[in-house]
Amino acid sequence: MPVAAYLHLSIGQIQLSSADFYNALFNYNDSETGQLLVREFRFPRLVMAIVAGSSLAIAGMLMQTLFNNPLAGPYVLGINSGASLAVALGTLSGISFFSSNFGLIGLALIGALVFGFIVLGFSLFVRNSLSLLLVGIMIGSFTSAITSLLQTISSADSLKVFTIWGMGSLQQVELSQLGIITLFFIIGLFLSFFLIKPLNALVLGENASLLLGIPVKNLRVIIIIITALLAGLVTAFCGPIAFVGLAIPNLCKMLFKTQQHLVLLLGNILLGALFLISCDILVQGLEPFILVPINVITSIVGAPFVIFIILKRLA
Amino acid sequence: MIRFNKAQIGYQQPLLFIDQMELNAGHIYVLIGANGKGKTTLLKSINGLQDLVSGEIELDKKLTSTLNHRDLSNLVAFVSSKFDGIEHLKVYDYIALGRTPYTNLFGRLSAQDHVQVSRAIKTLGIDYLSDKLTTEISDGERQLCAIARALAQETPIITLDEPTAFLDYANRVKVLTMLKTLAFEHQKCIVLSSHDIDICLEMNLPVLYIDLTSNQLIQTNKTCKSTLLQNCFGI
Numbered sequence: 001m002p003v004a005a006y007l008h009l010s011i012g013q014i015q016l017s018s019a020d021f022y023n024a025l026f027n028y029n030d031s032e033t034g035q036l037l038v039r040e041f042r043f044p045r046l047v048m049a050i051v052a053g054s055s056l057a058i059a060g061m062l063m064q065t066l067f068n069n070p071l072a073g074p075y076v077l078g079i080n081s082g083a084s085l086a087v088a089l090g091t092l093s094g095i096s097f098f099s100s101n102f103g104l105i106g107l108a109l110i111g112a113l114v115f116g117f118i119v120l121g122f123s124l125f126v127r128n129s130l131s132l133l134l135v136g137i138m139i140g141s142f143t144s145a146i147t148s149l150l151q152t153i154s155s156a157d158s159l160k161v162f163t164i165w166g167m168g169s170l171q172q173v174e175l176s177q178l179g180i181i182t183l184f185f186i187i188g189l190f191l192s193f194f195l196i197k198p199l200n201a202l203v204l205g206e207n208a209s210l211l212l213g214i215p216v217k218n219l220r221v222i223i224i225i226i227t228a229l230l231a232g233l234v235t236a237f238c239g240p241i242a243f244v245g246l247a248i249p250n251l252c253k254m255l256f257k258t259q260q261h262l263v264l265l266l267g268n269i270l271l272g273a274l275f276l277i278s279c280d281i282l283v284q285g286l287e288p289f290i291l292v293p294i295n296v297i298t299s300i301v302g303a304p305f306v307i308f309i310i311l312k313r314l315a
Numbered sequence: 316m317i318r319f320n321k322a323q324i325g326y327q328q329p330l331l332f333i334d335q336m337e338l339n340a341g342h343i344y345v346l347i348g349a350n351g352k353g354k355t356t357l358l359k360s361i362n363g364l365q366d367l368v369s370g371e372i373e374l375d376k377k378l379t380s381t382l383n384h385r386d387l388s389n390l391v392a393f394v395s396s397k398f399d400g401i402e403h404l405k406v407y408d409y410i411a412l413g414r415t416p417y418t419n420l421f422g423r424l425s426a427q428d429h430v431q432v433s434r435a436i437k438t439l440g441i442d443y444l445s446d447k448l449t450t451e452i453s454d455g456e457r458q459l460c461a462i463a464r465a466l467a468q469e470t471p472i473i474t475l476d477e478p479t480a481f482l483d484y485a486n487r488v489k490v491l492t493m494l495k496t497l498a499f500e501h502q503k504c505i506v507l508s509s510h511d512i513d514i515c516l517e518m519n520l521p522v523l524y525i526d527l528t529s530n531q532l533i534q535t536n537k538t539c540k541s542t543l544l545q546n547c548f549g550i
Contacts, residue, residue, distance in 0.1 A: 197422030201415050203401055211362055212415040212468070213388030259404045262421070 001270060004277045008049065009042050011284045016042075041171065044178055048170045049280045050273040051185045052238050053248075055230035057272025058192055060245030061252070061264055065199045066223045069129040070253075070309065073246035074112075074231035077136035080242075081143040082115025083108040083235035084166065088147045091162045092154035104165075105180065105236040112232030115139065116224040165239050169294055170280050173237050181237060188230040192265055195223065199261040241276075241295050243302025248272045250309050275301075316340045316471055316504035317361065319532075322370035324357050329368045331357060331525055333532040338506065340471060343498040344534075345515045346508040348525030349548050354508040357532070358474045361506065363387045375471055388416040392465035396477040398457045400449035406460050407445040410435055413467035435467040438501075439493065455486035462490070466497065473497075475507035487511055491518060516540055 010016065020034035029035055060073040067077075074080055090107040097103045119136055126132045151159055164172070173181065198219050201209040210216045234241060252267040253259075279297040286292050317338040323329035330353035338344055348354050359365035361372060363379050372379045374390045382390070392413070401409070413435070414428040424432070436445055439459045444452055449460065458478055465473045475494070479487040491514055498505045506523075509515060515522065521536050524547050533546075544550050 194420065197415070197418065197420065200422050201412060203404065204412060207364060208393075208395075209415075210364065210384050211388060211391075211393050212412065213385040214415065215384065253403060257403045259401060260408065 001274055004274055004281070005046060005050075008046050008277045008281050008284075009038070011281055040175060044173045044175050045170050045280070046277070047178055047182070048173045048238065049277045051181055052170065052234040052241060053244060053272035053274070053276030054269040055185060055188060055234050055272070056241060056244035057248035057252075057268035057275075058188070058265065059227045059231040061249040061261075061268050062192070062195070062199075062223050062227050063245070064249050065202050065261070066220065067123060067129060067132060068202075068205065069132065070250055070313070071129075071133055071246065071306070072136075073243075073249075074227060075240070075242045075245055076133060076140070077119045078115050078139035078143060079112050079119070079228060079231045080235050080240045081140040081147070082118075083111040083232045084240055085143045085147050086111025086114070087165060087236070088150050088162055091165070092150050092158045102180075105184070105233065108236030109228060109232040112228035112235065113225065115143070116228040120220060120224050169283075170238055170276075177237065181233065184229060184233045188226055188233070189269070191222075191226050191229075195219075195226070196261045196265065200259065203259045239293075239295070241298055243298045243306065244272060244276060247302040247305045247309075248275055251305070316375060317506070318373040318376075320371045320373070322360075322372055323368040324353050324360050324365075325368050326356070326365070327368070329530075331530055331532060333357075333370075336523075336532065336534060338504055340502045340504045341499055343495050343505040343507070343520055344523050345520045346506060346523045346525075347510075347512060347515075347543065347547055348508075349527060352525040352527075352530070354525065355476055358393070358476050358506070358508060361472070361474055362391055362393050385416070388468070388470075390470055391472040391474060392468040392470045394458075394461045394465050394473070394475040394478055396480045397454070398449075398461045400452070400457055402448075402450055404449045405445070406441070406447050406449055406452070407432065407436070409449050409460060410445075410464045410467050413464035416468065431469060432467050435463040438466060438497070439463045455482050455489070458482060458486070458490055459493070462493065462497075466501075471502075472504045472506070475505070477508050477510065479509060479511055487514055491515065491520075495520065512540060512543065516543075 016034045016038060020032070020038055023029065023032070023035050028039060056074065063072040063074060063077060064070055086107040087104060090103060118139065122135050123132055126135055151162065198209065198214045201212050201214045206216050231245065248271050249264070249268055252264050252271055256263050256267050258264065279294055279301065282297050283292050283294055319333040319336045322333045324331040324333065346354050346357065356365055360367055363382060363384060411424055411428065411432045414424060414431060415422065417428060418424060436442055439462060441456065441459050441463060444456055444460065449457065462478070479490050482490060491511070494505055494507065495518060497503055521534065522538055522543065523532055523534050524543060526533055526546055527549050
């Protein structure tokens with residue numbers, strides 16, 4: 001992890017010395033280009049990679065245990081597209097508040113929450129896990145279509161804001177935003193630790209957990225709120241990032257071979273961050289030649305892995 | 316331990332009527348009835364998963380309607396007819412989930428919890444399974460694990476919905492004998508539904524049967540197979 005973080009910080013078109021890094025954080029001087037680069041670009045980007053990777057992986061783990069479905073995740077079940085739709089509605093409306101930091105994050109959280117509850121609502125009627133996935137995918141397609149429709153009828157200026165956001169990247173985050181991002185992340189993370197016990201019981205199924213004294217109804221709502229918080233936060237600042245929430249929790253189960261959610265939670269935090277840092281190192285490495293959105297890299301790596309999981313289950 | 320008072324069991328329409336009945340600790344009761352007569356619904360009602368149409372059930376002198384799931388988890392445990400095993404979940408950890416009502420906010424097992432889990436494992440004689448995965452053992456072994464989990468929950472009442480349905484003859488006898496011993500030695504009140512009429516009668520277990528025509532639940536200690544078949548199934 002520290003190695004990956006170091007690599008992530010040091011890769012880029014301009015070589016920086018370790019003194020630059022140290023000074024940028026503890027002894028900042030804004031006339032030095034090296035320090036400026038670290039403080040304004042590389043450090044926020046690294047923090048964002050850690051926050052986004054961990055958040056999406058935790059959100060995926062929560063949804064997979066809640067729906068008892070290894071193929072569930074914030075992206076597959078339409079939580080991300082809900083956040084996207086809300087952001088699109090807000091930014092394309094041309095109201096300037098919605099283009100600000102708080103506007104964006106607020107919209108994304110509300111969108112994620114609303115769509116989280118829509119999926120939860122469907123899950124109460126659609127008991128079959130495959131059908132629930134299909135419903136989620138349809139919700140996702142439907143919302144994407146609405147989002148596209150909104151784009152065609154909006155003004156050029158607001159379209160630009162939205163398109164840049166929709167590309168999905170870790171480098172749009174500024175130092176000044178890190179505070180609020182970290183705050184939301186820590187809240188989501190903190191709350192997740194209180195879910196360990198109910199999640200462990202939920203592995204037995206909803207009825208069995210109820211009989212062990214777990215308040216399943218409230219639990220469902222709390223899990224959706226935390227998932228929406230984590231996934232919405234990431235979507236707000238990085239745009240949609242696919243497959244992290246789907247692939248990493250499965251990878252954790254394969255590596256740690258346990259249903260103990262304390263281990264899985266820690267594993268997802270670590271591997272989620274590591275995965276996204278690695279993907280972003282790749283993005284940065286390719287930057288001199290082509291500009292690749294992070295979403296493309298996570299999909300190229302994540303999609304084959306998910307197919308592998310499905311095949312392994314059939315075997 | 317379990318007391319019924321003019322209870323009407325069912326979803327919206329009553330399926331099954333229990334006027335007055337008391338089931339005691341130290342006994343195992345076999346629930347017999349035709350399909351769709353409300354055996355599972357009765358077990359659900361005892362577990363607080365299904366409200367009564369009318370009337371009341373008392374568990375350990377407390378009305379189920381006044382208890383929440385947290386309270387119920389200290390009174391009654393439930394074993395379903397089939398436990399398919401869960402990926403990456405070890406037998407010991409599975410049985411330890413029976414301690415969920417007693418563990419702290421983060422689900423950490425205390426020394427006392429480990430003692431109870433080990434005791435349950437020893438009682439069921441499945442020490443050799445505890446390090447295995449729940450997915451790599453047989454159906455019969457899994458059913459014993461499920462009973463051990465219910466035992467680890469330390470409830471005075473254990474209910475089982477057709478616990479022997481998917482087992483071979485030898486395992487059926489083994490599970491039922493085990494349950495009979497449990498009820499007696501641990502002073503539990505055990506209620507299980509079953510279609511293994513022959514084995515249950517041979518073991519002299521008290522029977523609760525659902526009368527085919529009146530839909531009444533009737534308790535009987537001495538009955539012969541032909542009367543039971545006549546009353547329950549009309550054959």
